[in-house]
Each structure stands twice: as structure tokens, then as C-alpha cells.
Amino acid sequence: MLFSLATLLLLSQLLVLAGYAAxxxxxxxxxxxxEGYELEAVRYLSQFQLPYQDVDRFPYYGSHYxxxxxxxxxxxxxxxxxxYWYGRALSLACVLLxxxxxxxxxxxxxxxxxxxxxxxxxxxxxxxxYHQAPLFRHHTLMVLLETLAVVLLATAPGDLRKVPTRRLxxxxxxxxxAGFAKPLAIFTALAIxxxxxxxxxxxxxxxxxxxxxxxxxxxxGFLWLSEGEWWRQIIIANANSPSILHGxxxxxxxxxxxGWLIAPALLxxxxxxxxxxxxxxxxxxxxxxxxxxxSSGGWGAGDNYYMTAIAATCILSGIFAARILQQQWRFxxxxxxxxxxxxxxxxxxxxxxxxxLPAVLYLGYALAVLHHPTDTPGFRELAQLLGHEANVLPExxxxxxxxxxxGHYPPGYSNIGHFTTEEDVRAGWLIVDWLRQTAGPVISExxxxxxxxxxxxxxxxxxxxxxxxxxxxxxxxxxxxxxAREFSAIVLRAPFFPADVEAAIFAHYEEVAEIPLNGFRYxxxxxxxx
Amino acid sequence: MMTKRQLGKLCAGIGLLAALVILALDVLFPGxxxxxxxGQITAxxxxxxxxxxxxSLLPLGDDPA
Numbered sequence: 059m060l061f062s063l064a065t066l067l068l069l070s071q072l073l074v075l076a077g078y079a080a081x082x083x084x085x086x087x088x089x090x091x092x093e094g095y096e097l098e099a100v101r102y103l104s105q106f107q108l109p110y111q112d113v114d115r116f117p118y119y120g121s122h123y124x125x126x127x128x129x130x131x132x133x134x135x136x137x138x139x140x141x142y143w144y145g146r147a148l149s150l151a152c153v154l155l156x157x158x159x160x161x162x163x164x165x166x167x168x169x170x171x172x173x174x175x176x177x178x179x180x181x182x183x184x185x186x187x188y189h190q191a192p193l194f195r196h197h198t199l200m201v202l203l204e205t206l207a208v209v210l211l212a213t214a215p216g217d218l219r220k221v222p223t224r225r226l227x228x229x230x231x232x233x234x235x236a237g238f239a240k241p242l243a244i245f246t247a248l249a250i251x252x253x254x255x256x257x258x259x260x261x262x263x264x265x266x267x268x269x270x271x272x273x274x275x276x277x278x279g280f281l282w283l284s285e286g287e288w289w290r291q292i293i294i295a296n297a298n299s300p301s302i303l304h305g306x307x308x309x310x311x312x313x314x315x316x317g318w319l320i321a322p323a324l325l326x327x328x329x330x331x332x333x334x335x336x337x338x339x340x341x342x343x344x345x346x347x348x349x350x351x352x353s354s355g356g357w358g359a360g361d362n363y364y365m366t367a368i369a370a371t372c373i374l375s376g377i378f379a380a381r382i383l384q385q386q387w388r389f390x391x392x393x394x395x396x397x398x399x400x401x402x403x404x405x406x407x408x409x410x411x412x413x414x415l416p417a418v419l420y421l422g423y424a425l426a427v428l429h430h431p432t433d434t435p436g437f438r439e440l441a442q443l444l445g446h447e448a449n450v451l452p453e454x455x456x457x458x459x460x461x462x463x464x465g466h467y468p469p470g471y472s473n474i475g476h477f478t479t480e481e482d483v484r485a486g487w488l489i490v491d492w493l494r495q496t497a498g499p500v501i502s503e504x505x506x507x508x509x510x511x512x513x514x515x516x517x518x519x520x521x522x523x524x525x526x527x528x529x530x531x532x533x534x535x536x537x538x539x540x541x542a543r544e545f546s547a548i549v550l551r552a553p554f555f556p557a558d559v560e561a562a563i564f565a566h567y568e569e570v571a572e573i574p575l576n577g578f579r580y581x582x583x584x585x586x587x588x
Numbered sequence: 589m590m591t592k593r594q595l596g597k598l599c600a601g602i603g604l605l606a607a608l609v610i611l612a613l614d615v616l617f618p619g620x621x622x623x624x625x626x627g628q629i630t631a632x633x634x635x636x637x638x639x640x641x642x643x644s645l646l647p648l649g650d651d652p653a
Contacts, residue, residue: 302627332644332645392647392651
């Protein structure tokens, strides 16, 4: 009964994800800030140019992400031109494949198909995974490649010292590829290195050295091809100092929302530490959770940094649950095991309640992560039954269990997940039409409007801000162009421009319209007449 | 193949070394701004936890890690 309820709730979250994905696949503009800049990077690569341009010169565009995600999308750009749907579809496919890999890992380890299925569904039901799944962004590709690398190595049969070299090479290739989707994959590389050192130290050093050399060779290649811009854009622009307070708040949110599965994952880690061999999944969980907690509080970072740790959590908690149901917990006669054996009579009396534990954990998790529309038939009744009221952006009928009833959330938690509307699409085309009617170049803080208006993408606001913060952006040329009123229109959302650029914008341009779209106010500015 | 005792010694060593470095930061760099801040306290707690976790592995001897 409890298992059926948990499965039903997790399946309902899959349904919400399907609706969200369908909604975004049809949405022709930026949904999450920055998607359009990624599409622009695909355009550069489709013309055999690197997106790592000299940002001090017109069009002041660059990218702070490695190019794997963009490269995969180049054939789609050739076939369909600039569009969001294929990047969002790729991202969704990555998330679904990651869930399958999680289910496979749990099934392979435990042989328990129902729990394996629940583990995969639990990953898809996470608020963080849900938010990121259908976005035109890199993160999901990195998580998929990391998960495949870990599962490939963890499921290697027999002694790791005798595992075929081909499997290690595949593992290495997947980790390096993940790193060139997003550099956060370094944490997974650390976990795999630690695992190899524990189990097969001699092979470990060869693997670490070989992988590091291969990754470094590709890195130097990009450095050379981009004439040094790669260093400024991938390393310097991403070197944000993490805020401990923001990191702490996000860690608390992660614990609160995913705690039902984190607790069993931690218990399994503890069991392996004292009573068994330490698995790759445990090392992966500890490494990614620890480093996510440290790095997620930085500017531009956020709860999505926990996505890899969530994958590891789902695998470990699945194995934990399966072992309970299959009565596979065995404590060896070591120094601590003898203490546990003294508790055997107590454990026998708790056997029946313990069998309920997996169902309770998954049900508790499903209720904690719950997110759904509050106006759609079926979910409306669920919202009434559970007393959920819409708590996302104003006037959006959507409930997100990770937020407070007033819609509050810690800085860095993605303020997305709601569905877009017909009005949003109409408002987007209104902005595009406005830009089309202007004669000269335009700056749009959400690049999608410029792309739809068949104008060049000029600037990459948050990226320039990042560089300016580290004194690595010379804004003089851009400010001179702004002062000369060379741009016929500017579309602002946040704005995220460096302070001196923002000051120049407001000194030489005036607001002529304000268009609400997707919960934000887009301001259109035109050159001042005076 | 590493044993639990070897792993314990490694973790305890790293934890102890890290804790000493964190404590010595203000001595080594007296001009540092901010004093002993929340970042240092968190890092010190993590180091101590690693040390204790490492020490707790020592009784497990030659069991494979």
C-alpha cells in the first residue's frame, strides 16, 4: 500500500516533468536566463568558429562553458537553424538516460527491480533535476556522462586489478568528456581516482596520469585555438568565490528536500566504512556532496550543482532499501561488528517494522519533493487534498515543495519550474517585432530575442560581469559605442551588465516600453534624443 | 589493495595536517583580513571529523578497504 502510494506519487512527478518539457520544447524564447547565449555558442561552432572570442571587441561575446554540449548540437543547427527545442530535448534525454543508468546500477547491485525503478523515478522527481531537465544547458549532459562513467566502473565484475583496460579507458573517456561539458566533473574524477587507489593502487596512478594528460592535451589545444581566450573565459570567468552563507542555505535545502533518501545513503556509507569494502558509489556520493556544498554558494552557481550528488543518493538509497527487503544486511565479526551482534535480539524484534522502512522513505521523499500545477485536473484535486497552494512566481498556478508556503527560497535555488503561457509567447514576439523594426544593431540581455529578430547577438551580460569583477574586461570600446548611441535598441531583464556598462546604458538610452513575460519585466530602451 | 588501517592512517594524517595548517594560517599570515572566520571554522571542523573517522578505522586492521 505504502509502496504503491510512493510509486504513484513519483509517477505523477514524471507526468509533471513531461508536461513541463512539452511546454518548454514549444516555447521559442529564453526560459531560464542565459539559454540564448548557449544557442549563440552553437551557431559559432556550426560555422567552425570557437565561441571564445575576444570579449573586449565587438560583438563583446564569449562563453564561460566548455564546448561539448554545443558541439553535439551543431548538426541540429545545420539542419533546423537556431532553435531551442533540440537543446532542450537533448538535455531531457540526458536526464532520462541518467535515471535509467541509476535504475540499472541499483538493479545490478541488488537484483530488486521494483526498488531499481523507484530509484530512477526518485531521481526524476527531485526538484533540482526537474528544473534543469528541459533547459538548453550543459549540466545534464555532464551528469549523464559522470553517471555512466561511475556505473561502468562500479559494475565491473571481479577484482579491479584485473578489469580489462578497455573498461578503464571508456571510464576515462566519459569523465574527460563530462569535464568538457562542465568542469564540475572534476569531483567525479576525484571519486574515481580515490576508488582506484583503494582497490588497485598501481593501476590507479596510470589511470590518473593518463586521464590527466589526455584532459590537459585537449585543454592546451583549446588554449592554442582560442589564442589564450580559453583561459580567461573558462578559468578566470568561472573563478567565483563561494559565499559560505549561500552555500549553507542551499545545503540545508538539499538536506530538507532530499533528506528521506540522504539518510539511508549516509547509513550505507557508514556501513561500508566500518563493515564492508567502500564502494565507488559511496565515494562518489561523499565527494560530490561535499564539493557541491562548498561550490554551490558562488555567484552563478546554485542548487543544480547538487544534481550529481542526487544521482549518487538515489543509487545508494536504492541499494540500502533493497538490502532491507532482501534481508541482506550482514555484519562481520570485526571490532565494531561484535558490538552490533550484541544488538541482534533487538534487531530481530524490529524486523517487521524495518520491512516498512523502504516504503516510508520513498513515500516521505515523494511528498517532500512534490511539485505540480495547481490548476490542471487531477493535480488540482491533489493540491486540495494536501492543502497545497501556488507558491511560485506571481500569478503562476504551480506548487513547489522546496519553497515555503510564501514562495521563499534560498539564493541560488532556481526560480523556475512553472509553465509558460500563450501570453508569454505573445509578449516574446512583441519584443522580437520591436527589434525587427529597428534599423541598427541591438543588445538583448536574453539573446533569444535578437536571434529571433535575425540580429547579431551582442554582449553576454553575466559573462562580462564575471570578467569585470576580476578586472579582466576592458569595457571602453563597448561604452564608447553606447555613448555614440550606435545600438538602436536595448532589451534589459535583470540587468546583469558590469556597473560601468549599466551606467552608460542608462546615461545614453531611455526606457520606452516595459513588457511582462514569464514573470519578469523586460524593459526596452532606445537612444536618448538629446 | 589498501587496508582499513592504512586508510585510517591516511585520513587521520590528512585531517591532522589540514587542522594544523588551518590553525596556523593566522600565525603564518598575520596580516590576513577577517581573522578566524566561518570558512576557517568549517574547514577546521571538517578536518577534525576526517581525523576522527580515520582514527576509528585503526581497530579494523587488515580488513580490505
